[in-house]
Amino acid sequence: MYSRHAGLTYIVPAFALLGLVLFSPVFYGFWFSLFRIQYGAPTDFIGLGNFLRLLDDPALGGTLTRSTVFTFFAVALTVAIALALAVWIHKLGERRGFAVQMIVIVPWIISTVVATLLFRWVFVNDIGLALSLARWAGFGDIRLLNDPTSAMALLIGVSVWKRIGYAVIILLAGLKSIPEDLEEAARIDGATGWQVFRRITLPLLKTPLLLVTIVLTLSNLNTVETPLVLTGGGPGNATRILPMEIFDRAFVAYDLGSATALALVMFIGNILLVLAYVRLAKWKT
Amino acid sequence: MLRRFGLSAALACAVAALGGAGPALAQETTVRMWTFLNPTGTSPREVALAKIIDNFEAANPDIDIVVEPQAWDQMTPKFLAAHTSGTAPDVIWVVTDFLGDAINSGSLASLNDLFVKDWSEDQVADRAGPYWDLTNVDGTQHALFTSRNYIAIMYRKDLFAEAGIDPATITTWDKLVEVAKKLTVKDSAGQVSRYGFVQGFSENQADPPLMIPYLVGKGAELFSEDGKANFASPEGVDGLTLQTDLITRHGVMPESAVSWTVDDVYEQFASDRAAMILGASVRVSTLQSQLGKDKVGLMLWPGSGQQEHSPAVMAGWAVGVWSKSQVAEQAGEFVEYMLGPDGDKAWVEIGGQSPGLGSTLDHLGDFANQPGNEYLRVVSTGSAKHGWLAPIEYSIGGYRQILNKAAQNVVVNGADPKQALEEAGAEFNRSHNR
Numbered sequence: 001m002y003s004r005h006a007g008l009t010y011i012v013p014a015f016a017l018l019g020l021v022l023f024s025p026v027f028y029g030f031w032f033s034l035f036r037i038q039y040g041a042p043t044d045f046i047g048l049g050n051f052l053r054l055l056d057d058p059a060l061g062g063t064l065t066r067s068t069v070f071t072f073f074a075v076a077l078t079v080a081i082a083l084a085l086a087v088w089i090h091k092l093g094e095r096r097g098f099a100v101q102m103i104v105i106v107p108w109i110i111s112t113v114v115a116t117l118l119f120r121w122v123f124v125n126d127i128g129l130a131l132s133l134a135r136w137a138g139f140g141d142i143r144l145l146n147d148p149t150s151a152m153a154l155l156i157g158v159s160v161w162k163r164i165g166y167a168v169i170i171l172l173a174g175l176k177s178i179p180e181d182l183e184e185a186a187r188i189d190g191a192t193g194w195q196v197f198r199r200i201t202l203p204l205l206k207t208p209l210l211l212v213t214i215v216l217t218l219s220n221l222n223t224v225e226t227p228l229v230l231t232g233g234g235p236g237n238a239t240r241i242l243p244m245e246i247f248d249r250a251f252v253a254y255d256l257g258s259a260t261a262l263a264l265v266m267f268i269g270n271i272l273l274v275l276a277y278v279r280l281a282k283w284k285t
Numbered sequence: 286m287l288r289r290f291g292l293s294a295a296l297a298c299a300v301a302a303l304g305g306a307g308p309a310l311a312q313e314t315t316v317r318m319w320t321f322l323n324p325t326g327t328s329p330r331e332v333a334l335a336k337i338i339d340n341f342e343a344a345n346p347d348i349d350i351v352v353e354p355q356a357w358d359q360m361t362p363k364f365l366a367a368h369t370s371g372t373a374p375d376v377i378w379v380v381t382d383f384l385g386d387a388i389n390s391g392s393l394a395s396l397n398d399l400f401v402k403d404w405s406e407d408q409v410a411d412r413a414g415p416y417w418d419l420t421n422v423d424g425t426q427h428a429l430f431t432s433r434n435y436i437a438i439m440y441r442k443d444l445f446a447e448a449g450i451d452p453a454t455i456t457t458w459d460k461l462v463e464v465a466k467k468l469t470v471k472d473s474a475g476q477v478s479r480y481g482f483v484q485g486f487s488e489n490q491a492d493p494p495l496m497i498p499y500l501v502g503k504g505a506e507l508f509s510e511d512g513k514a515n516f517a518s519p520e521g522v523d524g525l526t527l528q529t530d531l532i533t534r535h536g537v538m539p540e541s542a543v544s545w546t547v548d549d550v551y552e553q554f555a556s557d558r559a560a561m562i563l564g565a566s567v568r569v570s571t572l573q574s575q576l577g578k579d580k581v582g583l584m585l586w587p588g589s590g591q592q593e594h595s596p597a598v599m600a601g602w603a604v605g606v607w608s609k610s611q612v613a614e615q616a617g618e619f620v621e622y623m624l625g626p627d628g629d630k631a632w633v634e635i636g637g638q639s640p641g642l643g644s645t646l647d648h649l650g651d652f653a654n655q656p657g658n659e660y661l662r663v664v665s666t667g668s669a670k671h672g673w674l675a676p677i678e679y680s681i682g683g684y685r686q687i688l689n690k691a692a693q694n695v696v697v698n699g700a701d702p703k704q705a706l707e708e709a710g711a712e713f714n715r716s717h718n719r
Contacts, residue, residue, distance in 0.1 A: 039390030040369040057715060135476070145544035146697055232489030235543050235697040236690060248488075251362045253683040253716040254386060 037257040050261035067241040074159040082167030108165030116229040148238030174208030214277040318376035321357035333636030368392035375616040378602040385677030393427040393605035399617030428603035439564025465537035468560035481537035484563035485545035491685040493598035496524030502595025512679030514710035570637020578657025596673040639664035
């Protein structure tokens with residue numbers, strides 16, 4: 001016999017599990033952040049004291065700016081290069097296309113720590129390949145990690161290299177889903193290659209592009225391994241971004257109160273980004 | 286029904302039979318331990334740990350030691366968080382920077398209650414010294430030290446011999462610079478192929494920088510009594526200037542050092558790219574196994590004018606039993622064995638560590654006098670007379686990283702050393718809510 005509540009009973013276990021795994025740490029974290037934390041345990045209730053301490057930190061504004069710059073350039077470059085690669089691979093034959101896909105995807109499947117260490121060995125020390133090549137090419141001693149701007153550029157470069165495989169796969173799937181007759185019809189009507197791409201391909205790639213942009217934004221905004229292993233946040237504070245700030249507050253200074261508060265602020269930022277994605281996706285359909 | 290009864294009866298008989306078997310089938314107790322060493326590894330310390338565990342388990346077949354290796358620089362904060370959540374391991378290795386937090390949080394059981402109460406006066410006296418005192422608060426022993434780390438100057442004996450330099454002549458900071466210059470070598474293209482003295486300034490994996498022995502040797506304090514940073518004292522400014530001058534003025538340290546971690550420095554040392562480094566005594570055995578025993582030595586810091594040798598930062602790992610462990614008794618048995626006479630002997634002989642017990646070197650005869658093992662005497666003398674231990678009355682986590690950042694700011698951004706240290710001090714105080 002059909003019950004009106006049968007559907008509900010099917011989804012309750014899944015929602016309960018999701019609530020337990022996804023939301024309970026957030027609620028616990030929020031409760032935790034309202035207390036003075038001593039030796040990892042909550043003591044006195046201080047309300048929003050931990051959040052207000054964040055406002056008193058004069059260095060946090062710079063960290064937020066660097067996080068924005070890093071995320072913006074890392075996402076923009078990844079999407080631009082991935083789009084170009086996806087279009088190119090799409091035009092290659094099946095075998096060659098598959099081979100290039102495999103090459104592009106390798107950095108994505110390597111552990112972030114290992115991938116970043118590879119870059120460190122190439123760029124960081126005096127016997128690294130990058131310095132040898134620079135000397136061979138007559139550029140003298142180039143030490144990318146010693147200069148604030150080039151260290152940030154390198155951090156962005158590593159992030160682009162690491163995540164480009166994911167973006168290429170999603171965009172390639174999007175390209176393959178576009179009916180060929182649409183582009184063919186445009187060409188018959190006399191459209192140039194660029195016009196076909198701009199007027200037909202790009203608009204039909206909007207959803208995968210949006211998905212890639214949001215996922216990459218969240219991924220870059222929350223990355224801690226790459227700056228931690230590659231630069232340690234230096235030189236000075238040049239590559240210190242928000243996730244690393246949270247990590248250092250929690251595991252170096254052992255200030256769990258402000259680390260939790262900052263993590264919650266970032267969590268809210270992430271939620272807002274996801275909402276923006278949902279809203280934009282809705283607008284598209 | 287009858288069938289179910291028959292099954293129950295058979296089960297009951299089996300249980301009774303097992304019960305009768307008694308001690309022969311006694312349940313094995315698992316003791317979890319967090320350490321940065323992996324007993325399946327091949328470094329001398331890891332081999333020593335594996336040997337100690339094997340010996341202990343052979344003598345105690347009802348206790349199973351399970352090691353859960355951790356990243357060394359994150360292990361203690363993770364332990365403190367696990368203590369709060371009730372999931373900490375039974376045996377923990379606590380890094381010196383967080384020892385105060387670990388003791389004050391009540392996360393470490395009293396070792397007096399577990400085994401120290403049964404020790405003779407001689408056994409206690411065998412451990413006497415600054416490490417014992419540091420872990421003893423109001424008469425309660427919270428941990429015992431192992432992997433005692435004396436962070437001083439590691440040097441290449443072969444390169445010193447080649448240059449005709451006696452390490453004993455480095456008696457002042459000026460002489461250290463002078464020798465570092467002599468040991469800095471350029472190739473035919475004018476590129477430096479070997480640096481005289483190197484330390485890493487990355488915030489990732491930071492060892493205590495050279496400026497600490499310098500300023501402590503001059504009689505200054507790194508922290509004030511209330512736990513606030515006292516980095517920008519005149520001695521601190523001089524110390525930071527000295528260590529950054531090694532790069533910018535004397536050219537005996539590469540500029541790349543601002544982004545080097547501790548491991549990068551050891552790699553440079555092992556690949557003949559550095560003659561002297563700021564090095565930890567616990568790493569000597571590993572480097573000797575790579576380069577040869579006759580090539581790696583350890584020396585004390587130069588004197589300050591006031592003292593024969595400036596105090597080296599002493600660190601290490603305080604091993605304790607988690608206060609909420611359900612198997613504290615067995616965990617205590619293992620800690621007592623691991624750091625007792627047999628364990629200590631293995632740490633020294635196999636692991637190449639400095640001894641935790643005064644009697645160990647005596648029992649090992651002329652082991653410390655054998656070629657390559659002289660550094661054990663250096664650590665022993667240094668720890669007794671020329672050492673500095675970080676305070677545990679207040680939390681000091683992050684001070685090494687912040688001091689390294691100050692050095693980066695001087696070298697890369699051209700900051701004034703005093704200003705860089707004042708900013709570092711303000712950041713330290715802010716991060717500790719002081």
